Amino acid sequence: MREKIICGLDVGSSKVCAVIAGHNPSEPELNIMGAGEQECPGLRHGVVVNIDNTCRAVSAAVEKAESAAQVKVKDVLVNVNGHHIEGHMQQGATKIPRSDREITEDDVERVINAARAVPLSSDKQIIHAIPLDYRVDSQGGVENPVGMEGSHLEVEVLLITGDSAPINNLDKCVTRAGFGIKNPTATILAPAQTVLAGEEKELGCAIVDIGAQTINIAIFVEGRISYIGQVDIGSDYITYDLAYGLRTSFSEAKRIKENCGSAVEDEVLEGDVQYVGVDGHTSRTAETRRINRIIRPRVDDIIEFISNEISKSGCKQLIPGGVILSGGGAQLRGMDRAVASKLEGFQVRTGRPRGLRGKAESVNAPKYATAVGLVEYAVNTNTGFAFQDMAASGRGGFWEKLKTWIEEMF
Ligand SMILES: Nc1ncnc2c1ncn2[C@@H]1O[C@H](COP(=O)(O)OP(=O)(O)OP(=O)(O)O)[C@@H](O)[C@H]1O
Ligand SMILES: [Mg+2]
Structure with a gap:
């Protein structure tokens, strides 16, 4: 099976980073094909404040990644950051109206839509609706209710919302640079995909991404994301x-x-x-x-903010898997030890992208966790839009073109 090519684009407050990776469903590891980074003076605290500067940085970062990967990118997966991003727990419920009472994908879609139906002001939008827990009649803890029998389906959902204006401005920067994008991914979901081990999430852990001007936190309890938070301070x-x-x-x-x-x-x-x-x-x-x-x-200030967020989450006692740091701010010498000494009782480690092959060395640092994680997120949640076909987008030499031409003929 041919690899699909995906480009993750981390638009950060200090830099834009593009990572081009190949994904083959029969291979567990992403194939890192190339990465590119460009300083970006166009954001403040994770939000675009200068479209031209951001657009230029996006073009330059993707061009660098394209030349390292020797492919041309059409669509990118982008992250959205900023204080306007919020998480809300919501419940949804629906009846199973048919006599056989077997739950279908349509029922699941309907119950998630019921949870999404919250009154939002017109300047806000839902970025993600992540189902955390289903209940079929009296049985809770159901991971996937499709095919189960029941008369009543409930779901608990983490809704992640954001302000439409900053999301549209980010969209403008990327589309003006000539790339297609779909819905953006909330920043913290990306590093969580690539940095955390499944066992850490199961046991309960916090991922803390220390960026240039923002710190994003997500808390996982029993394998599920339970809290997200953001503060406007960084390295x-x-x-x-x-x-x-x-x-x-x-x-x-x-x-x-x-x-x-x-x-x-x-x-x-x-x-x-x-x-x-x-x-x-x-x-x-x-x-x-x-x-x-x-x-x-x-x-110390930074760690106090992290500590406050963990307390605010109400999950302080539920994360024996510890605190995992990502982002460029985690690369400061001794940062993990400083955090461990202030957050008493927590194990702390510095995380970097995991489970990669190809040019994995080029993204082997905490600051690349978001860009790589965007690709992982797309693969794991089946966001197919941004996949490009390798042969169709390949820039690689005569034989690649000949192969494409022969394939197109037949
Ligand atoms: N080796 C290092 N030692 C110390 N600090 C570092 C190191 N490398 C990067 N940083 C710092 O990390 C910050 C950039 O981190 P990162 O690239 O994760 O931020 P960003 O994604 O651009 O910003 P944000 O996530 O806040 O929007 C900068 O302040 C930079 O100086
Ligand atoms: Mg960042």
Whole structure:
């Protein structure tokens, strides 16, 4: 069976990242074909504030991924982020009207639609309706009711809603860049697909994606997503503190943070750091210990937000599988240890995309979890729209074209 090609496009507050992957239903692992990344000055706290800048970054990121993968992309799977994204638990119920009382796919669709029928203001829309638990008559905990017998079907659904305007603006950026998109995926669902082990979800765990300007959290209990939350703070805040404290530019502070920063005292690198002052030419020096002293209070702030979200979820006692970190902010040296020491009693680990083949090394970091996870989400939920046919979209050389031409003839 031929591979289908899928492109995940993570439109983040600091960068756009495109990952092109091949999926063959007979192979459990995604084939990473190429990835491309481009800085993006077009978003704030996960929401588009400059369409032209975002559109340019989308084009550049996809072009880089296309040239690495040697294929041309038509459609992309994109994530939507921002404070406007909210999760709500809703119930739906329906009667099974037929005499044989066997539940069909239509009944399931009807009960989910009943759960979706909530009054929403005209500027909001439903992004996902994720069925969590079905009840057939008095029997709860039903995973798939199709084919079962019963007279009454109920469902509990996690509805994820968002504001229409930011969703439409994101759509504009991607379509103006020349790509087709379908419904976007709420950001946190993506890293959860690729970073978490099934056992962690079963046991109960939290995924925390620490981005540049947002932190997204999802909590899984007994294998099911039970809570989503978002806060408008991220790793860029550490960069701002360093720029302020060291009197340097944002880009220089970012370089210092990524190369020499540490979230914990005992992982501080030895020695001093050379950098350029805010005037752009004066050479300066800072001790790595001083850099660590600037970073730590902001890391504490970030962890407090994470802790508050976990408390707010009401699931604090239900996540023995621990806290799994993703996103570029999780790449700060010692971040997992800092989180573990403040969130007492929780196991903490840094997650990266799992179960990949091909050019897996090119996406083997926490910051690629969203882009890879978008592809995994599409595969696992059967969102077929963005799949492109490999041969039809292949740019690869003469033999590939000849193969396509012969296949088209017959
Ligand atoms: N090695 C590293 N050490 C420390 N910080 C890092 C490292 N690599 C990336 N970061 C930081 O991670 C942040 C970017 O993370 P990520 O790419 O996940 O964000 P994003 O998706 O663009 O933003 P958001 O999810 O908030 O919209 C930046 O602040 C960047 O400086
Ligand atoms: Mg992100």
